[in-house]
Amino acid sequence: MAAPTFSAITLHVNGEKHTLTVDHRTTLLDALRERLDLTGTKKGCDQGQCGACTVLVDGRRTVSCLQLAVAAEDREITTVEGIADGERLHPVQQAFLDLDGFQCGYCTPGQICSAVAVLREHAAGWPSAATADVRPEAGPPPLTDEEIRERMSGNLCRCGAYVSIVQAVARAAASGQQAEEAAA
Ligand code: FES
Numbered sequence: 001m002a003a004p005t006f007s008a009i010t011l012h013v014n015g016e017k018h019t020l021t022v023d024h025r026t027t028l029l030d031a032l033r034e035r036l037d038l039t040g041t042k043k044g045c046d047q048g049q050c051g052a053c054t055v056l057v058d059g060r061r062t063v064s065c066l067q068l069a070v071a072a073e074d075r076e077i078t079t080v081e082g083i084a085d086g087e088r089l090h091p092v093q094q095a096f097l098d099l100d101g102f103q104c105g106y107c108t109p110g111q112i113c114s115a116v117a118v119l120r121e122h123a124a125g126w127p128s129a130a131t132a133d134v135r136p137e138a139g140p141p142p143l144t145d146e147e148i149r150e151r152m153s154g155n156l157c158r159c160g161a162y163v164s165i166v167q168a169v170a171r172a173a174a175s176g177q178q179a180e181e182a183a184a
């Protein structure tokens with residue numbers, strides 16, 4: 001007997017549970033866009049090279065065109081639709097708006113999801129290829145433009161809005177730090 005090629009799975013997206021039956025070959029990107037109508041996540045290259053489809057899976061950024069939906073079952077998925085806190089934009093979203101971190105906007109959902117994860121990765125002390133001192137005791141490196149460019153290098157922007165994108169990520173990092181200092 002032929003093996004089944006469809007399965008019923010549960011996806012947890014932006015705090016909501018969705019049960020759907022998918023062909024095993026369905027990517028997470030297609031499940032989000034075509035089955036759950038979450039079209040904020042964009043399809044650029046569909047082969048892992050542009051970052052337009054970036055979402056967070058268990059808090060880590062993932063190119064959803066390279067992940068099968070069945071492999072994302074029961075994991076916490078956050079798309080750009082789930083980044084804001086209700087009506088309050090995430091500092092990264094606000095900074096992209098304030099500093100024009102986009103032109104056509106097609107790459108922007110992926111840039112925003114990536115930037116949210118970059119700030120977390122940096123705060124957790126993860127080094128990048130641009131980090132001069134990678135010893136754990138050195139702590140997080142200064143989030144220079146070079147660090148931001150390296151950490152965001154998986155997200156391409158065909159409009160070339162990179163200068164504003166880097167500024168927006170730096171602004172969001174600074175506003176996050178100010179909020180932390182105010183709360184301390
Ligand atoms: S659409 Fe996934 S990386 Fe380009």
Ligand code: FES
Nearest residue numbers: 103105157158159
């Ligand atoms: S804003 Fe157009 S591709 Fe980035």
